[in-house]
Amino acid sequence: MAVGSRLLLLLHIAAANAAVVMGRAGGLGKQHRQLSPIMMTRVQVRTAAESELRPSDRNSAFPEVAQLCAKGLFQQMDSPRDEVVLASALGNDLIEHFSRRNREKNALLIAETPSSEIVGSVGIEVVFLSEAGYSIRRQRAEDEATMAPRPLLSNLVVDRSYRRRGIAKRLCKAAEAAAKEWGYGEVYLKVEKDNRKARSLYRKLGYRPVPGGEDADAERPVVLGGRLRYEPTTTIAMRKDLGKPPLDVVLKNVLLLMVGAVAVANAQAVEQAALDVIFRILGPHVAADAKQALEALGAQL
Secondary structure (H helix, E strand, O other): OOHHHHHHHHHHHHHHHHHHHHHHHHOOOOOOOOOOHHHHHHOEEEEOOHHHHOOOOOOOOHHHHHHHHHHHOOOOOOOHHHHHHHHHHHHHHHHHHHOOOOOOOEEEEEEEOOOOOEEEEEEEEEEEEOOOOOEOOOOOHHHHHHOEEEEEEEEEEEOHHHOOOOHHHHHHHHHHHHHHHOOOOEEEEEEEOOOHHHHHHHHHOOOEEEEEEEEEEEEEEEEEOOEEEEEEEEEEEEEEEOOOOOHHHHHHHHHHHHHHHOOOOOHHHHHHHHHHHHHHHHOHHHHHHHHHHHHHHHHHO
């Protein structure tokens, strides 16, 4: 296969890819992969109603969401009793952040089936955070100057039997829409450093780690023998700009587009040079993606 053909085909695909990315920035792009209408209608994503946010109401969503979080966000429980203890603690935390007790802007988003079973949830609230993602309670000396109210996404969970259906993405999009409605152009979140699956998901959704956002003094709840305790963990603060895609995504697509645009002169040298540029600017993982794209193109010819 001629190298020029590889680059010309790459131009076509890279142009389409770049158009989608830039279209997302303006709200014009369509998703590459769309869920079927049947799958989309099975689960509804909505904001919890006011009655569901009253802890004493029989329709309160807090017990069900807390139980879902206990099963989906933390380690497997050794006994039903441990699960009850953890769910109780998480329920109290949810009430503090997403009921009327919280005077700041907040919303609890839920995903439910036609039978009203809650199979997913995420919360978003406005809290005072530094640019590095530290709260007032945990701020360092260098955080004081950048403290400001910022939307914080938390407690994203989907029932294990309903995962890989795009529900987590829909929940996050709904939470981000709420932040936009409140007048904010960004969303923060915190994720445990060793939770690679969650970090990968958030990265796909446009979140990126913020400089200085690693917190080695964080804690997570653990229940053993019916007793709740907190053990140390490390979290990473991530941020998403709601107005434009991440810079690395834009650069990746622009560079790939440039590779195809100069396909006539010295195609092979240009291909390698472009990959070298991608490697230096965006890192080995992006360069590997670009190389795989070229190999995939070759396999198609």
